Amino acid sequence: MTTVHLPLEYDLKAGWLSPFVEGLTQGRAVARVCAACGRVSFPPLRTCTCGSAEGEWVILSGRATVITRTSGLDGDFALAQFDGADGLTTVALQSTATVAQSPLVLQASDPPRLVLGLEDTA
Amino acid sequence: MWDPQVVVTGAAQTPFNRRKDGTGPRDWAMLAFADAVAMAGVETDQIEALYLASESDFFALQLNPASILASELGLTGAAVVRCESGGCSGQSAVQMATLAIQSGLISHAAVIGLDASASGLPGDKIRSLYGFSFDNWTDGMTGLTATALYALSWQHFSAEQGLGPRHLAHVTQQNRTNACSNPDAHLPRKDDADAIDASPLVASPYRRLHCSPLSDGAAALILSHAKAAPRKTAPQVVGIGAATDHMHLGARSEPGSFAAKQRAMKRACDAAGIHPQAIGAAEVYDAYAGAQLQAVAALGLSEQVDQDLSSGAFAPDGRCPINLSGGLMGQGAPAGAIGVAQVATAARLLEGRYHGALQPSVPPEYALADTHGGVCTTAAVTILRRSGGL
Ligand SMILES: [Zn+2]
Numbered sequence: 001m002t003t004v005h006l007p008l009e010y011d012l013k014a015g016w017l018s019p020f021v022e023g024l025t026q027g028r029a030v031a032r033v034c035a036a037c038g039r040v041s042f043p044p045l046r047t048c049t050c051g052s053a054e055g056e057w058v059i060l061s062g063r064a065t066v067i068t069r070t071s072g073l074d075g076d077f078a079l080a081q082f083d084g085a086d087g088l089t090t091v092a093l094q095s096t097a098t099v100a101q102s103p104l105v106l107q108a109s110d111p112p113r114l115v116l117g118l119e120d121t122a
Numbered sequence: 123m124w125d126p127q128v129v130v131t132g133a134a135q136t137p138f139n140r141r142k143d144g145t146g147p148r149d150w151a152m153l154a155f156a157d158a159v160a161m162a163g164v165e166t167d168q169i170e171a172l173y174l175a176s177e178s179d180f181f182a183l184q185l186n187p188a189s190i191l192a193s194e195l196g197l198t199g200a201a202v203v204r205c206e207s208g209g210c211s212g213q214s215a216v217q218m219a220t221l222a223i224q225s226g227l228i229s230h231a232a233v234i235g236l237d238a239s240a241s242g243l244p245g246d247k248i249r250s251l252y253g254f255s256f257d258n259w260t261d262g263m264t265g266l267t268a269t270a271l272y273a274l275s276w277q278h279f280s281a282e283q284g285l286g287p288r289h290l291a292h293v294t295q296q297n298r299t300n301a302c303s304n305p306d307a308h309l310p311r312k313d314d315a316d317a318i319d320a321s322p323l324v325a326s327p328y329r330r331l332h333c334s335p336l337s338d339g340a341a342a343l344i345l346s347h348a349k350a351a352p353r354k355t356a357p358q359v360v361g362i363g364a365a366t367d368h369m370h371l372g373a374r375s376e377p378g379s380f381a382a383k384q385r386a387m388k389r390a391c392d393a394a395g396i397h398p399q400a401i402g403a404a405e406v407y408d409a410y411a412g413a414q415l416q417a418v419a420a421l422g423l424s425e426q427v428d429q430d431l432s433s434g435a436f437a438p439d440g441r442c443p444i445n446l447s448g449g450l451m452g453q454g455a456p457a458g459a460i461g462v463a464q465v466a467t468a469a470r471l472l473e474g475r476y477h478g479a480l481q482p483s484v485p486p487e488y489a490l491a492d493t494h495g496g497v498c499t500t501a502a503v504t505i506l507r508r509s510g511g512l
Contacts, residue, residue: 004183
């Protein structure tokens with residue numbers, strides 16, 4: 001057996017998704033509203049499900065309700081409904097987050113991850 | 123309908139398992155290829171093209187594997203291309219080869235699928251890489267695993283269909299029981315419902331025993347133009363179809379429905395001029411126990427999944443046996459090899475050449491191979507028909 005070590009350090013560029021990705025690092029839910037049909041996508045769709053690629057950025061409240069949830073060795077994840085978004089969003093749940101305490105809110109995360117946690121009421 | 127010109131003259135695979143014998147993917151490719159060529163009765167220099175399916179360069183640290191294998195297999199001079207569509211890669215390669223032969227430009231093509239999904243890297247590294255099979259800026263960065271995404275999709279489907287743990291256990295037991303009669307299978311096991319319930323919870327409701335394993339292995343086909351085929355009993359490729367769904371589970375109107383599979387099946391059935399009810403055996407993409415039932419519904423193999431499962435319609439002696447091989451859950455899942463092996467199994471079943479205990483005494487007229495990548499983001503199905511020469 002031959003062992004090869006290959007450490008990889010990627011420098012990924014988000015391109016057109018930059019407003020969304022930067023928003024995640026600050027805990028802001030930056031969505032896309034379609035110019036043709038008004039559908040709000042989060043995560044943003046470059047080409048809307050209606051086929052239009054014209055749109056504008058819009059900032060949602062970041063509050064979301066868990067629709068379905070899965071837990072186990074892989075972690076805690078959910079399909080969530082963000083207030084103001086059409087369609088659902090796949091997210092990670094902070095370990096402290098519980099469905100009973102919804103609505104939950106998007107957390108600031110660097111590297112940029114879609115994470116829901118409890119609202120900071122302090 | 124199209125006028126089918128392609129036949130499966132050669133079909134073979136290696137055992138799927140975790141290799142501990144010092145062999146590597148090139149060895150597995152050679153074994154499967156040699157068996158397929160021998161069955162086909164063609165000479166290596168008659169093979170004009172190689173379609174190689176391999177999901178990831180990371181598994182064996184080999185970029186451009188198609189060119190390397192052409193030399194290894196004595197196919198230098200043939201046209202080579204590598205086909206990749208995640209878990210669907212193998213079926214994509216079968217379909218590209220089919221289209222090339224159907225066009226009349228070539229007479230014989232080799233299709234090889236392989237991956238070292240088990241022995242090349244530790245399991246946690248493989249699972250991390252698989253996490254980047256989904257949109258890397260959203261699901262990938264967030265750390266969603268394939269199991270978690272499938273679990274979320276299943277929850278939507280099972281709620282609509284009234285299915286639960288009993289049905290997951292049924293599929294798990296049936297596939298792995300079938301695997302017990304397949305000498306090439308990775309997980310020939312007989313776990314009772316309690317053992318399944320006691321296995322670790324990976325992503326609820328999926329437990330470890332509801333999941334397909336990471337496997338090593340290869341599969342190979344020789345596809346030939348009917349006019350050039352040395353064997354007259356080779357099954358025909360009568361229908362192919364492929365489609366995609368939205369990459370984000372949450373953007374789909376029904377996160378529990380495999381819409382891409384439904385579309386792919388419609389296209390394949392239209393090409394074949396049949397309805398799904400004509401299918402007499404199916405190899406279905408059961409990455410997880412629930413995914414098999416989602417697939418069965420999307421393919422139109424059942425209108426009443428619960429009832430048909432309970433009544434044994436999908437059992438080895440049922441109306442449409444599903445995953446006689448054991449499927450991904452029982453036979454194993456070396457990513458690139460899966461779709462190729464599914465077609466190989468279907469072809470061998472139609473010719474009466476499958477493993478004795480699993481071979482139906484009267485081969486069905488039509489058999490289906492169903493494959494997908496992502497959470498059914500990319501889907502491809504192929505329908506084979508028993509030769510009239512049998
Ligand atoms: Zn739109």
